[in-house]
Amino acid sequence: DTEVTQTPKHLVMGMTNKKSLKCEQHMGHRAMYWYKQKAKKPPELMFVYSYEKLSINESVPSRFSPECPNSSLLNLHLHALQPEDSALYLCASSQEGLGSGSRYEQFFGPGTRLTVL
Amino acid sequence: AQSVSQHNHHVILSEAASLELGCNYSYGGTVNLFWYVQYPGQHLQLLLKYFSGDPLVKGIKGFEAEFIKSKFSFNLRKPSVQWSDTAEYFCAVNTINTGGFKTIFGAGTRLFVKA
Numbered sequence: 001d002t003e004v005t006q007t008p009k010h011l012v013m014g015m016t017n018k019k020s021l022k023c024e025q026h027m028g029h030r031a032m033y034w035y036k037q038k039a040k041k042p043p044e045l046m047f048v049y050s051y052e053k054l055s056i057n058e059s060v061p062s063r064f065s066p067e068c069p070n071s072s073l074l075n076l077h078l079h080a081l082q083p084e085d086s087a088l089y090l091c092a093s094s095q096e097g098l099g100s101g102s103r104y105e106q107f108f109g110p111g112t113r114l115t116v117l
Numbered sequence: 118a119q120s121v122s123q124h125n126h127h128v129i130l131s132e133a134a135s136l137e138l139g140c141n142y143s144y145g146g147t148v149n150l151f152w153y154v155q156y157p158g159q160h161l162q163l164l165l166k167y168f169s170g171d172p173l174v175k176g177i178k179g180f181e182a183e184f185i186k187s188k189f190s191f192n193l194r195k196p197s198v199q200w201s202d203t204a205e206y207f208c209a210v211n212t213i214n215t216g217g218f219k220t221i222f223g224a225g226t227r228l229f230v231k232a
Contacts, residue, residue: 041225045221103169
């Protein structure tokens with residue numbers, strides 16, 4: 001199984017709502033990532049988890065809260081988002097996430113398209 | 118600041134034409150280099166990667182890339198494109214930092230191959 005799954009596929013939420021995005025992989029990968037991708041732009045790294053610990057936070061606003069409950073699951077909790085947060089949110093995983101892991105490719109999920117009204 | 122530049126944002130080619138997509142990065146430390154592709158309606162997937170050894174690397178579907186360290190470049194090539202190569206191509210660089218590494222993507226190149 002070389003798949004990263006993400007749910008939901010689409011999400012529409014108001015600025016006062018609380019919602020969560022979910023990502024799952026069963027490849028035994030020890031690193032998981034969240035990216036944000038605006039239309040016609042490249043993916044921008046938000047968070048990296050290595051061995052279920054947050055290793056990289058790219059100065060993301062606190063209205064985005066990541067969580068890694070176990071090595072297969074990654075969540076992104078959303079609260080009080082702004083309309084400019086509307087984007088495609090991509091999850092990825094790779095074999096390792098620490099320094100030596102930089103040589104491994106990332107496997108991407110299909111993304112969750114988020115619209116904030 | 119660390120960055121990745123892709124020189125061509127849109128490329129249109131006829132089938133059987135040769136392809137070269139440029140990628141340059143700015144980072145003085147250790148890097149690992151990737152090309153990812155996104156076919157219409159599909160998610161990002163790996164085309165090829167380089168982390169050490171022979172600077173000319175071969176990937177899937179006849180693609181290859183050459184790492185030239187002195188030029189901070191990792192250009193993607195294919196001798197003869199097919200209609201099915203129509204996709205968006207992203208160059209990505211992993212830069213090793215304290216606590217792990219970061220992945221930086223280039224802006225992407227949209228390739229359209231005319232049948």
